[in-house]
Amino acid sequence: MRKFAILVIALLFTVLVGIAFVSKSLSPISAQEGTFKPHSLLTASVADVQKAALDYTQSRFRVLAPPKILLTRSITKEELPKLGLSEIGFGGKVPPLALVVLEGKFEIQIPGMMRPEQAKYLFYVIDLNTGAPTLIEGSRNGTDYEQLLAYAKTFKALPGDQPIDPSAKDFQPGPKKFAVPPPTPAWSPPEEPK
Numbered sequence: 001m002r003k004f005a006i007l008v009i010a011l012l013f014t015v016l017v018g019i020a021f022v023s024k025s026l027s028p029i030s031a032q033e034g035t036f037k038p039h040s041l042l043t044a045s046v047a048d049v050q051k052a053a054l055d056y057t058q059s060r061f062r063v064l065a066p067p068k069i070l071l072t073r074s075i076t077k078e079e080l081p082k083l084g085l086s087e088i089g090f091g092g093k094v095p096p097l098a099l100v101v102l103e104g105k106f107e108i109q110i111p112g113m114m115r116p117e118q119a120k121y122l123f124y125v126i127d128l129n130t131g132a133p134t135l136i137e138g139s140r141n142g143t144d145y146e147q148l149l150a151y152a153k154t155f156k157a158l159p160g161d162q163p164i165d166p167s168a169k170d171f172q173p174g175p176k177k178f179a180v181p182p183p184t185p186a187w188s189p190p191e192e193p194k
Contacts, residue, residue, distance in 0.1 A: 035059040038132040042096065046072050047160035052131055053100040053124050060108075062116070067104035071152035074164045075099040075125065080135070083148045085123060088135050096128040098164050101152050108138055121145060128164065 036059035041049055050069050057067060075097050081087055083099075102122040109116040119138035123145065127134045142149050158164075 038130055041128045041131040045161050045163055046158045049098050049164055056133060062107035064107055065105035067102045070103050071101040071155055073099055084145050085137060086135060098126045098128055100124045100126060
């Protein structure tokens with residue numbers, strides 16, 4: 001999964017640098033061209049950030065089932081590893097960031113992959129200065145992100161018209177679970193230890 005995340009980060013770097021021919025080659029079959037237009041989200045509402053994430057998803061990946069937004073909140077660079085996400089390095093000042101977690105059925109393809117991969121979950125870390133993801137991770141069934149998904153279910157969501165709060169408190173993960181349930185065709189919540 002880490003290899004997949006590293007490949008996605010490399011893809012985003014290439015796109016953000018602005019190499020036009022690479023961004024054209026990344027468009028998977030049936031992706032809608034032109035629905036995502038990056039723009040500053042510094043003063044955006046929660047709903048605006050969610051719309052940007054959905055627009056990005058529609059324009060970059062093939063969406064096979066309508067996505068559901070599980071979590072939208074501000075996040076710090078230091079929280080990423082605590083949530084089970086990859087670390088991001090910034091050359092200068094760290095921009096304000098937002099985390100968006102989507103559940104659905106997605107077909108994603110990145111350079112070097114022979115065929116598209118399916119994912120049930122997409123995790124975006126969005127740079128609010130540029131309004132574009134700086135990190136994208138995906139998961140087929142969520143087992144690699146069990147703790148983050150459990151947190152998403154308990155997070156008290158901000159109303160859609162509220163601004164993304166730049167003073168979010170650090171995520172405090174609970175005890176780490178070592179037993180991973182076997183994958184099932186339909187997702188079900190993990191069993192609580194007795």
